[in-house]
Amino acid sequence: MKLLSRAEEIILLTILKLGEDAYGVAIRDHIKRETGTEWSFGSIYMPLNRLTNKGYVTKSYGEPIPERGGRRKCIYGVTEKGIAALRAIQRIQESVWSGIRDLFSKQEN
């Protein structure tokens, strides 16, 4: 299984956190807040497309909303496969980071 990229990982985690409210604008706003940097729609949609194609993410449509010019929201949800991928990346991250924390805290001291 190919590892998730950082952007993919962040997006997947955001979708999980946002739950029912995980659609394009909300995802982007949330990530902007979390990271403090500008994210274009492109940099959200591209990984989202990839994730959808890989089967990590499902799409479903909500009700039409006047604020969106009468268009429906496209709400994303994470699949089992997506969760598994997140677990894998978490595990790797932890094992890679293990020991580093001590090193960092020593330097801080």
Add this chain to the structure above:
Amino acid sequence: MKNLGAKRSKIAVFLMKHLLFPFECEEKLGDCDEVFLRDFREKGAWRARSWYWKQVFLAFPAFLPNLLYWSIVMFKNYLKIALRSIQKQKLNSFLNIIGLSVGMACSLLIIFHVKHEFSYDRHFPKAGRIYRLIDSDSPTARGWACTSPVIGLSIQDDIPEIEQITRFFYMQDLVVSYIPEKGEVKRFDEDGGFFTDPETIAMFDLNFLQGDPERALEEVDEVIITASLAKKYFGREDPIGKTLLSDWPKPWKVTGVIEDLPSNTHFRFDFLVSMSTMYKYVNKGAMTSRGWNAFYTYVLVDPHHTGENVEARLPSFIANFDKGEGANKDQSSTRQLYLQPITDIHLYSHMEKEFGPNSNIAYVYIFSAIAFFILLIAGVNFVNITTAYAFKRMKEVGIRKVVGAHKRQLVKQFLGESMLMAIASGILAAFLFRAALPFYNQLSGKSMSFSQILVPQNFAILLAAVLFLGVLAGLYPAFFLSGFKPVDSIRGIKDPKSFAARIRKGLVVFQFVISVFMIFSTVTIYKQMKYFHEKDLGFDKDQIVAIKLYGDLRRSFIKNGQAIKAELMRNSAVSKVGAVSKLPGERCGYEVFRPEGTPDDQNLPNLRYVRVDEDYIETLGLTLKEGRSFAQMSPGKHAFIINEAAVRTLDLKDPVGKKAWHADEGRVKILGVLKDYNYASLHNSVDPLVLDYNPSAANYMLVKIQGGNIPEAMEFLKAKLDEIAPGHPLIFTFVDEFLNTLYRSEEVVSNIFKYFSVLAILIACMGLFGLSIYSAELRVKEIGVRKVLGASIPNIVLLLSKEFTKWVFVACVIALPLAYFAMNHWLRNFAYRTSISIDIFVLSALMAALIAIFTVSYQSVKAAVANPGDSLRYE
């Protein structure tokens, strides 16, 4: 929120919508709108709008790859469906592809023919700046391709815009021989010799294979020869420095070998001799004459000026020139000079003394029209068959629409299908073209080779033809098919009275209009050609051999003409022998003819002259109207016999016995008046002619053969003439055959019309055949019911054929007047012409009707004899 649309730029929204793919629009446009609205409220209109525009530009980069990707995906599907539908309708596809490819092959042949016609003389690198100096004397309004020897020289002095001039002088046929140190003497008759100035080499950028282009033709008695002539005389030997012998006093030294000129040039020369040679041996009076129109003069205009600049100065030049010494006063007052671009000569120039017969722009247009119409007929077939069988694909269109196809996509799909057909036909057409080319060359007298045509530019033409045909044939069916309403198409409505059905009828009528037009034209042209061959010319052209007199043969004939003639007459197959300077059909030159008593200041037109001996009139079987013939004339004396046209033109009263003045021959007695005979082509009415008794000017010996055994008589002639001039190459032609060559361009038109109208009709019939199947299919049940109710087979056949016959009738009504008008116009080219009688109308209409009935009858009969049980079983 209602005014959301007003807040955003409409262009931006439009762009955004079209840059995104339909399946992503919902989400992305929605997201953009939402953010835009929020920004609009929080940050203001300007910020929001610029953000939206930014999104538009960000969408650009993904657009093209996406488009490409989806095009390929859909293309694969379209291709699959197209191949399936071609397979499903085998007969129709076959008819379509064959029709299209035959049509395209015909058009390609003609396109290349026309292209070849237009390519004449354009290959000279300086073609755009080279003009031929031409001359016209207005009393006869005749243009001359030649001008005098001095005019070119003085024009160069007087008009500085002219960079260079060069002249050509045609030497008549002559025997040229090469005598090698050892081995056989090579001796041939040559009719492609010219004297020319050395400037020719630079002006026409002659390509020297051997020899020095800088120095060639500078000296007296020098010759440059074409590669093919070099091969003929010298074989593998090196020609440079060798000498060629001719009738001219000194042998010519070969100083250069040039590449043969391509076939698409109006020049026809095999060797060029230095002009200084001519100055050396021809008397000075002739070479400084201002009235001797015998030199083709070409001028090269300075790159900074145009032909018009120079032409504007010609009237003042010629006025000055004609005041000079030795000018021909008769001519000068009315003479005008013009410049003719060399690229125009082949198609537009029909003057006295051309290099050879030129083509005609009118025929180029006619051929182009034929090519276009044949292509159109083939395209119409495709339109008709495709729209007729459209109902078979209604369901497919319906499903595609229901699933979400746009009309645009469907148009693209069906256009793609027609394009596929066109491409397949294009490939087939290329092969057909290749196969038909030798035959076409024979038909049109061209020499196009396939390897010449195989250049990238011509592939572009083929591609253009394919695209043109694909779009032309596919556009209407594509819009027609894609216009089906999903509901109707799934319900399966066939409407024979629909708009499309009316269009189909119109198109079939149109096809038959063209076909009837072509039949009518072909028949008329054929009739005119027959008229050319059969018209009574006023003399008996059959079984006359014309033997060219030149070299030794001519010398002996002029010395002992009487004895030779008597010798030949001893054979019973030879009934008469005469001699003449120009064959019937050859151009006779103009000379002065002033009947006695004409006032000095009266301008008289020059008359055509032909030199004959005492037996000419009898050999051709000409009829004397008044006076007596040249019989019992003694050699050395002159006498004239004029034709009726001359009497009319000069308004002579009782000319017989009077005298006329001729520049060289002085006062000459008019012995008689000859009934007009067609000594030139039938394009023109008979010009005034003077028969001048002057056996020593003979260029041909005419031998009238009697009895049927021509080969034996020819054997006898050859043997006898070989005794008179041993080893002399004998050149002969039959007068009737020679006369036929005058109608060469009409014959090409006739041939092309004949074959191409057959093809046009064939293609039209293929379409008709396809439609007849359709209409029988549509009425299968009706026919079944009619048969059950007691209709006979002839009844049914009539029923089915009636409609098509009606169309042909309508086509005839439209086409016949058009064709009559066009052909009448064409016939006006000829002074002597056949008439378009009622039988041509009846014949063309009948032929078209019979062909149409025959085509549809197969299907009608098949439908009529079918068992009604089969067709009604499932009702």
